[in-house]
Amino acid sequence: MAIVTFMEERCKGCGFCVEFCPKNIIFLGEAMNDSGYHYAAIKEMEKCTGCAICALMCPDAIIEVEEAWK
Numbered sequence: 001m002a003i004v005t006f007m008e009e010r011c012k013g014c015g016f017c018v019e020f021c022p023k024n025i026i027f028l029g030e031a032m033n034d035s036g037y038h039y040a041a042i043k044e045m046e047k048c049t050g051c052a053i054c055a056l057m058c059p060d061a062i063i064e065v066e067e068a069w070k
Contacts, residue, residue, distance in 0.1 A: 002050030004042050007062040011039035017054035017063060023047050026054055 004026075011033060017040050018026045025047050028038040040063075042048065048065075055063040 001046055001068045002048045002052075003066045003068050004045065004048055004054065005064045005066070006040050006042070007064075008039040008041075009033050009035070010060055010062045011037060012060060013037035013039060014059065015040075016057040016059065020053050020057045022051060022053065023049065 012035070013028055015028060018028060025044050026040055026042050029041045030038065033039050040054075050065055050067055052065040055061070055065050
């Protein structure tokens with residue numbers, strides 16, 4: 001399992017992370033940041049494998065993927 005963190009205030013809602021997540025656990029939420037964008041969030045964090053494709057695809061580098069210690 002991994003821990004994924006999004007810098008919500010810098011997210012522009014492009015959806016690349018949503019599109020490329022192999023586990024389909026990232027989504028654009030209903031809430032908006034101060035810039036008026038629906039920002040990315042993750043559901044079912046326990047399903048994340050830590051592949052970091054989301055972070056690699058993010059054009060603004062606002063996603064951090066860390067290994068969770070058990």
